[in-house]
Amino acid sequence: MLTKTNEPVVQMRGIVKRFPGVVANARVDFDLQPGEIHTILGENGAGKTTLMKILYGLHAADEGEIRLRGKPVSFTSARDAIAQGMGMVHQHFMLVNPFSVADNIILGQPSSRKPLMDDPKLIHQRIRTLSEQYGLIVDPEVEVGKLSVGQQQRVEILKTLYRGAEILILDEPTAVLTPQEVADLLPILHRLTEEGKSIVFISHKLDEVLKVSERITVLRDGEVVGVTPASDVNKADLARMMVGRDVILKVAKEPAQPKEARLQLTDVWVDSDRGLPALRGLNIEVRAGEILGIAGVAGNGQSELEETIAGLRKVKSGQITICDHDTTRSTPRDVGRFGLAHVPSDRYKMGLLPDFSVAENMFLQRIGESPFTQRGVLDWKAIHQQAQGLINAFNVRGATVNTPAASLSGGNAQKMILARELDRKPQVLIAAQPTRGLDVSAIEYVHSQLVEQRDAGLAILLISTELDEILALSDRIAVMYEGEIMGIVDAADADIDDIGLMMTGSKPTNGQTRGTL
Amino acid sequence: MTQEQTEAINTGQTESRNRALWRALGPPVIGAVIGFVIGALLILMAGANVQEAYTAMLRGAFGGSRQITETVLKAAPLLLVGLGLTVAFRARVWNIGGEGQFFVGALIGAVIALNFPDWPRPLLLSIMLLGGVVGGMLWAMLAGVMKIKWGVSEIISTLMFNYIAILLVQYMARGPLQEPGGYLPQSAQFVPEARLPLLFDSRIHAGVILAVILVAVVYGLLWATPLGFRLRMVGSRSSVARYAGVSVEKSILFVMAFSGGLIGLAGIIEVSTQLTRLKGDISGGFGFAGILVALLGRMHPLGVAIASILFAALIIGSESMHVVSGLPNSLADAIQAVIVLSVLAVDALARRRQK
């Protein structure tokens, strides 16, 4: 594609943003040409989202200048940015679930008959017109919480278009989508640029970045390390720019040597918090010395599965056994005793207590056992000693026994949790979203630990919505859709298209007639 | 580890210890100052002399051994309520029903005292105290059960139970337990055997000693036992506690029972020593003031002990102030609340600074 020579619609010059303890953006320059899709690439914590929040008026830059269509601007709120034709689709959707699609779209928009809301019929009509124009079909009257993730994303894009956005910022838009939904999204983006919109695309996934963008700006530790046309680089180049060294794109591991079954779920039915069936007749088995990966789009019962095995959710029917103990009705304490350890998907809601010290966090489950408690009294000396040992063994950086867990970085917090769970000498480990939000070196560390533990004979259930992670680590892959296992395949001969299809709910029929949805 | 490293760590520790001390003591001290300044403004608005009023207050609370005794006697129930609530609040269970638990504890103890006057003194006293504890405990657990069984907010339920308990005691005092032949809504006086022994040849009674001992007990419970650790886990984030195998339901019941028990104990001690009979109005707001004591004491037993003395001094001192300056003694209530509100604000500001 030709390089456009017009004046950039967005120019950011020397942007600096400091947060206590970190410099999120250090003199960042960024240009966006009209009608272009320009990717900002970088790993978690590189400063991509911060930069875009500055552009969108949600953060104020400490230094630097922003020009829109050549004119300097300074936004103090998103309202200013919206008024100037900016629109942002956030990584975590900014939708009010109990509201209708239409109410979400008009939120914050001036009404023609203020203070009353505009006539709903008029609004619905306008939304429908816009939907058809861009191929973003959704019913404006339906409650947003009832839509699928892909549909919710369409609402987000519609929201920006309804507000007259000419410049769209899409923050990790593919993170929550199935491969097929991603494939559907890309043409929509091109259609938008054809209509004259300019798009900033934020991502850390190399394949799609190369596929969708015209230019790529790579950020590392808050600094720009390069700007390049997408056609001039390959995956390895981008990975090197992003991380600053060569990256092993594949986890090294030997074939698994699975032994006896340690975790079995037989026809398990479980309800969600809202009382709807979340697991529907689930059957899985994890053997010693293997990693079983659960693939699937977020919200298809993964968190319920995790909680159910951990004893945190009531089983309606079916049976769960851990190391030959029936744990169908067991408490979290009991499943722990039978050999289950659990690295939870939500680190801050389950995994750690931010205001407790690292030492305290290390023994949450075992605090009442020897040597941490002697004759009914806590032995702080023993607790600190043991904790220090784990901090060293797992290289939890920035931690002393007295550091509050809140001050650890994401990667080190996860190392602390991993240390705690593995130190319990488990027979079975649930690792749910074990690398969510981590930087590349922490991801590498977690991955190598999991493989090492597998080789030492641990049975590991890996639940992840990152398909790449599932493919890299698993020995067998089970695909989950709406609380059911659509199929289980050997990782060695897994076909990504098959898995993608199963993630959207179609069952494989021996590979022969695949593709018929 | 080299010598220098060890030293660095040690000085680091003292520094952080100093800072921790400042963080613990700074806000309450600043809060108290703000509280008294606003109190001074309220006094000025009444057209009274601030210095005169505050001097009277200080003399009334600490001016002599008689005054100090009064202050200590007032501090004891505040301390017991504050300690009980400290344990509940640490688990983030908002027992606001101290007033009701105080009344029920007093009621059960009084029923025992009035019905078994001829029991031997040690037996009668221990059964009375036990009755007070159990009464407060059960009354609080009612709200605990409603919370864990049906998800009813303990804040509102404990409050409703306050009103119900007070009315119940009022009825008992003018009805079934009324002094035979009496006209006032109060029971007969307890026999001397049903009053806690006095100490040091003063009006200080055994209940004061009990309260002081309980400071250590609560401290030990919270920071030296696995149970206390788990309660603090529940308070820090109940979802994590649940994940780590702690029964949040049992923890809620426990802290309800524990706090209700201590508060019920405060109730029966107060009736046994100060009033020596059951009356329709026995508390003088200990259940509520105890909330402020626990908060000002930063939910730490030692802090609660200091806060209970400060608040007792305010209450006792404000009576002298009333006599000298003619100011309503409810000024004490307002100052107490302002102190706590200021502590909350100063605390929040300090946290913001840190971030």
Added chain:
Amino acid sequence: MDWSQVLQWGFVIALVTAGIRLAVPVLLAVLGEIITERSGILNLGLEGIMIVGAAGGFMTAYYLETGPLAGLAGSWSAWLGLGAGMLAGMAMGLLMAVLSITLHVDQVIAGVTLVLFGHGLADYFYRLQFSSLTARVTGLEQISIPLLSDIPVLGELLFRYDPTVYLTVFLVFLTWFFLFHTTWGLNIRSIGEHPAATETSGINVNLGRYAATLIGAGLAGLGGATLTVVQLGLFREGITAGRGWIAVALVIFARWRPGLALVGALLFGLADALQFRIQALSQVERGVGTLPYEFLLMLPYLLTLIALLYRRGRRDAPAALGIPYTQDSH
């Protein structure tokens, strides 16, 4: 007590009209709290706000009636008292707003402390001004709506009240309309559900929360003032008798909806009225077999507990209720 008396027409009408009147102060507080909680702020300080409103309103009305300015305000003194109660409530609300919205103090702790502060403050100022407890104000006159009030039974039941009753009914409608049919209402509901999303739509979350908290506290203050200025004509320590807390419970019962709040407040008002009426009857023929009045007085509190059991949990609660909002946290 002769139960046949209870079942007479006149008794029923008296009961219902009293119930409607007694519902008014609570209902005002419930409406206010619905708006506040819809924005995500749990204001547990209602009881303290009501009592400050009750004291401020009463004292203002009293001075306008008897002070050096007596006669100037004339029949407006009650209205000015109500206005003062509302302003006093809003001042308390501002305190709550600063603590919870700006400073992120735990809303439960801030609210409970605010109640105790309100009690201390109201009591202090009242006792400073009045040494005896005989001070009274005249309040507002009943307005019989022409024609309608002459309808048999119905006229008596619905159309012979003081203006605050009509005003409150209108406010139920207004609150509903405000929340569900104006852009401001949409913004406030959105802030309570998902503040970060609301901020990204260009709406100032903290401003909305301040507004909702002030409106809510103003209505609670008005409720307190209605009780003292219009209904009782006097002030006493603890006169609100837990109505603020009952209002908090009724918000849950009403599932954060103004229409259901009307139902809940009427139930409460009827229980309160029943308790008054039966007491009055019992006093006429104080004898054996009468229910002790303390148990009658428990009725509203028991009813509140039952109401909470009936609608348990927070299924319909605004998702961000009680959670402080910081821009950086999303």
